[in-house]
Amino acid sequence: MSEFLDKLQGYADLIDEELEKLLPPRDNYQKVLYDAMRYSLLGGGKRVRPVLLLVSAELFGLDKETVMPFALALEMIHTYSLIHDDLPAMDNDDYRRGRLSCHRRFDEATAILAGDALLTYAFEVAGEGVAALTAKAFAKWDGEAVAAYQKILPLLAKRSGTEGMVGGQIIDLKAENNTIDEYEHDALCRMKTGCLITVPAEIAVLCAQKSGTEEGRLLTEYARAIGLAFQIKDDILDVEGDPALLGKNTGMDEADNKTTFVTLYGIDGAKTMLSDLTMRAVDNCLILKDTPGCSAENAEFLKDLARFLLERKY
């Protein structure tokens, strides 16, 4: 596992470097806005979504640079969603990743705008990424590649919007102080957490033109499984986790009377679901490892990532 952890850290460090380059500090009239964006974006985090995209791309033989703009955009979208989620009108969290949340470190108005700005910048960066790939494909007169690249941005937006992450957030609000049934809870998780963990795989599939292939399906299913597992683990950590390691308080869901995997299926039921999903994800990696044209090394890494997310303490 320590080789895996070193590699994971290497990917995360690369993402951090690229984010730093993308959003350097500024000393203009909008300084405080840049400061707030940087505070939240560069404030640590596991970088699961961008790492998943880089590794998925490499699995299909692409280099990291091809998908880097989308990896960075994803992390910005994830960060904006955390900033807005922490606001007093939403989850009202004072801490995030062991530091003050954006609206507590700055103020509410600045936090709202920093979130808006990160979301907007994500699409600027992704749009430039699409433009660069499209120009290359056009030069090779590769119509299929052009068509695939043109799907990236609308897909990224869809997974982040009303039928994706934001849609999940609104159901999540309802789930506080309201009992929701398992169907609505399932929709909540697939949208709120699942969509942004699945979309890296979907973008890698588009970039590698693997739509409709078995390996594309296996990777997407893998991502969907770990996306759901991720949420189950979060719910379990909120009951059994160590606040010091998590960098936030536990027992929040119970205090909010929230419907979670634990309230729906009990702590043991949730743990069983978590290990079943992880096993399914691992199985897909084992098949991918033996699939011609897929990198065995990267399939192995994805397998370890699924296990790492299962066992994580934060």
Place this chain on the structure above:
Amino acid sequence: MSEFLDKLQGYADLIDEELEKLLPPRDNYQKVLYDAMRYSLLGGGKRVRPVLLLVSAELFGLDKETVMPFALALEMIHTYSLIHDDLPAMDNDDYRRGRLSCHRRFDEATAILAGDALLTYAFEVAGEGVAALTAKAFAKWDGEAVAAYQKILPLLAKRSGTEGMVGGQIIDLKAENNTIDEYEHDALCRMKTGCLITVPAEIAVLCAQKSGTEEGRLLTEYARAIGLAFQIKDDILDVEGDPALLGKNTGMDEADNKTTFVTLYGIDGAKTMLSDLTMRAVDNCLILKDTPGCSAENAEFLKDLARFLLERKY
């Protein structure tokens, strides 16, 4: 002027119809989110930005359909900015366009998410628009058109972000209860209001492949002038306007100790700037009217639009 008003209404009605088609009511788990988005998006408004884009496209001989996705995206971005701007932590406005603001009609959390969702959906719609145009240009093996279309989305994001509209918002926050000098105030206006009124012209120039042409420059300068004029007029209306016609209270800037064109240059100075800018805009329209390849009818409409914005009571 009544012919112009009929035509303006016709364009606005078309935008309303298209927005209604784009965002029909839904009866799913996210119903309240769709309701809030629709409440703000379909709640009236002059539709200045999308109309400007449609007319600019027609000026260069394009049909409305070519730019429609970007026109709708622009109105969604504008609407999201109003929803977030009205929030208690920002301008704390209870009314907008003569109706309750989004967070008062729904609640704060729903308003934050409705804004986020509209911004995200704007990029989904714009991304699909770029994809459709790119596919057509690729079929014609038109590399210049492909390259121009690929610039639309990053530009739209840039004008909406830290160096555009959101950047203007953060300076605007500072301008309340802080005296800002005329340079910072100028930056504020060009970013906060100006960028989203200039970008329709810039998108039309890209779609018509008029970058670097004199008519492209004239149209963009026109839009920049009316964008600034728009903000000056807003500041004047806040002093002299009729709250019943405006659908909101006047005297808000003074109450907030805000630096405006009126506080910087006096009411007469502001009025002189407003008419100077309008004259420059009108002059550009007169040249465009006589430019071969430009539609005289649409140049005339743009001229009337500049005058209409000068004289508007709301």
